[in-house]
Amino acid sequence: MAHAISYSLKELTEQLGGSVQGNASVCVTQVASLAQAQSQHIAFLANPKYREQLASSHAGAFILARDMVGVTDKPCILADNPYTYFAKVSTLFNPPLRGELGIHERAVIHPSAVIGAGVSIAANVVIERDAVIGAGSSIAAGSVIGQSVQIGTNALIYANVTIYPSCVIGSNVILHSGCVIGADGFGLAPEAGRWLKIPQIGRVIIGDDVEVGANTTIDRGALDDTVIHDGVKLDNQIQVAHNVHIGEHTAIAACTGIAGSAHIGAHCTIGGAAMIFGHIEIADKVNISTNTLITKSLPKAGTYTSALPFSEHSEWLKNAVQMRHLDSMAKRLRALEQQLASMEKKND
Amino acid sequence: MAHAISYSLKELTEQLGGSVQGNASVCVTQVASLAQAQSQHIAFLANPKYREQLASSHAGAFILARDMVGVTDKPCILADNPYTYFAKVSTLFNPPLRGELGIHERAVIHPSAVIGAGVSIAANVVIERDAVIGAGSSIAAGSVIGQSVQIGTNALIYANVTIYPSCVIGSNVILHSGCVIGADGFGLAPEAGRWLKIPQIGRVIIGDDVEVGANTTIDRGALDDTVIHDGVKLDNQIQVAHNVHIGEHTAIAACTGIAGSAHIGAHCTIGGAAMIFGHIEIADKVNISTNTLITKSLPKAGTYTSALPFSEHSEWLKNAVQMRHLDSMAKRLRALEQQLASMEKKND
């Protein structure tokens, strides 16, 4: 991604805060890792335990925590939080790569669709009847925007995304390739050995500033809506079932599954590969560990886990087989305790 | 999804059975949840423990179990099974949203393909050489139907589905967006530190009335076919490996994986996030719990589980570490029992 953006350290601190140590007129053109950086790059160090990497880095400048003043002779920006500062610098150098402004002649847009100003709509995008695309939004090749979908402003929809009819997508939302918004929830009623399909007539409502990872699926509600609140961040290959609610600014790592009608609080962190049962309530500020299965409501904040420690295989087998005897072991342990207590009594 | 379908309770019971309590000429235009329903809606109550929600609901009518007669003054339909009755009412009000009849000018159809009557084929659909599309089927934008694929009648294929060459899809099948039918199975032979690819020359055969969720993948067989029998329902993000067979009317929840050549019976329920080993046989009417790993054949019906209970994290750590000592604990327990038995003998 070639570009020609350049900032001096002085300009960066004027825009983002922090203070310069050393030559503030030094210019940088991109961020880089300590290991890969060259003289035109600015690197950051958030963790003091890696400070010896500063000496060997070829970066032209660093972003450091304030208490690391003096650890290098090179020009630095001192910041309260080097990582978030770095995120902001990187965002200056790397604005989202939107498509070319305008509507590609090979996009297929229904005449009833309402398209805002300043959009980018790529080749082979299909926008169906009565859809509304907000100003400044960008839709990449092959994405399909269903009937009556509403998309806010400045959304960034990558290639080959599918949005089913009537879903609502907020502003500044990012949808990565292959994600599917609004497919039918898994609603079935058994009758005489067969499954009747329950029509899924709710929608998916996605708030502002949400990011949805590649090949993640969010199902439409059965009757009411599935709701993803503002600022939620979903990684790749997450499954969100019908009528789930996810609270503001919750972040969920890849491969997690959330069953129907689970309500997850705000400011939670979950996964990856966690599984959440349906019809439960998870409080705000809950952290769920990788590979953990949550089977009931979590009414208070905290960290919850059910992931197992691994072992070398033959070792594991010996121990795992005992899983099938835990109840018996518990009973035998209790019997021994009683037996011993009665022996002690006799002996006294 | 605007529509203007209206039924009186009398008309509903004439078509679907059940009996009306109260004013049978009341008309409803849509189903809704008890909480969201307005006067033009019909809601249902299957679980008597939520009966107090009836009083506060604004629904114009209810579907109730026969033994709930008299719990409300509003007009009701009494049915043997309110949930399946509701499913049928909802299906009347919400027929599947098929695309516009006809073939969009921007579809790309090979001249050798055979297209049935009354189909809907959307923009950017690609139908390759010798494919056959049955009458009344609907294929949404961006889907790719490979060479010699056969699709039955009234199938509903959502946007951005991919079907590889030679696969066979039954009638009334629903394929949700992003699902991939017929990609190569993971067939590799090791040779001198490298992997030789085994060509995957079987097909995927999908029966009638099957539904496949968003981003689910079903691999083609290595030599023989992968077979999904009539009435199977697959949720999102399921992986079905080569040469798997899934029996009639089995339903599988999201994120489940089924390894190669596993044969699963009819009328099973599985998952989500279950994992099934390859080359095993699972009987009819088996239920496999969420997050459960099935490592060997299950010759008889029943419910099988290996999912762990979670705990608060620090609590979990203390317990989980003992997983690595279970074999030793079992041995020590046995030693204690023997020691105690010999002491008791001595004391006698």
Add this chain to the structure above:
Amino acid sequence: MAHAISYSLKELTEQLGGSVQGNASVCVTQVASLAQAQSQHIAFLANPKYREQLASSHAGAFILARDMVGVTDKPCILADNPYTYFAKVSTLFNPPLRGELGIHERAVIHPSAVIGAGVSIAANVVIERDAVIGAGSSIAAGSVIGQSVQIGTNALIYANVTIYPSCVIGSNVILHSGCVIGADGFGLAPEAGRWLKIPQIGRVIIGDDVEVGANTTIDRGALDDTVIHDGVKLDNQIQVAHNVHIGEHTAIAACTGIAGSAHIGAHCTIGGAAMIFGHIEIADKVNISTNTLITKSLPKAGTYTSALPFSEHSEWLKNAVQMRHLDSMAKRLRALEQQLASMEKKND
């Protein structure tokens, strides 16, 4: 997949080695399983325990291990490794099904893209600015090749694949439908209860002879690149996070997730549904079992496991509940041992 390729056993052994037992002029036109084979087919038997299937098979010829000479009257090829021999025979009969040579008139190719000789580019493929497609590569319908992507020679890209800008794909790579190469890694920095997005400016670099399964996702690096080395084989629905490295000829089964910056060695086998923590190092020749969570570096070769044995459900519940008491059980066991030791001492 109709075809008219025919080989005599003599021709096969001239090309692939091995020796013929019986009539070497017998011709076969396709491989098949023992059960399905007809007289024009060649079948293989790698596992001697299935040798009774030879008698009932209608195959015209067999591929057998050398020590099975004489077990059948039918013509055979005797090979050191019947399975790899079969793989090679099957590859002769079943060359990859590439699209028609040439560029479909409905492909959308930016004029700055560089397209090699002998390519097949299907309808609705989109190739963006400055992309480079190597000679002999085949790209199926609906795939989107981002800006400045480089693809080597003889790559085979199935329908509806997405490759984000600047990624590099080697020669002879196979990408299955729905896979997404180069979406943003899940890089977030917390600030005041919100998540700042860290721009993901690394690339995905995929070596030669790599195969990527359907709906697998490989994220671009945060600063440096995500690297998949030569000969790696990835099954379906695998998630590879940013800055992961996977060493040469490692094979990973479906539904596995690998967290950010994990470095996996060469010649490993992993999964399915394994989960690998981020920022760890896994040595060459490590095998990780199905459903296993790897939480720390594995510095030496071996097999590692954390998957649980399942039980019948009610049995499982009784045992699983004890998971929450393991620490207490361990303490009580120790107490009993001490108590008993002191009693024995007293008794002596």
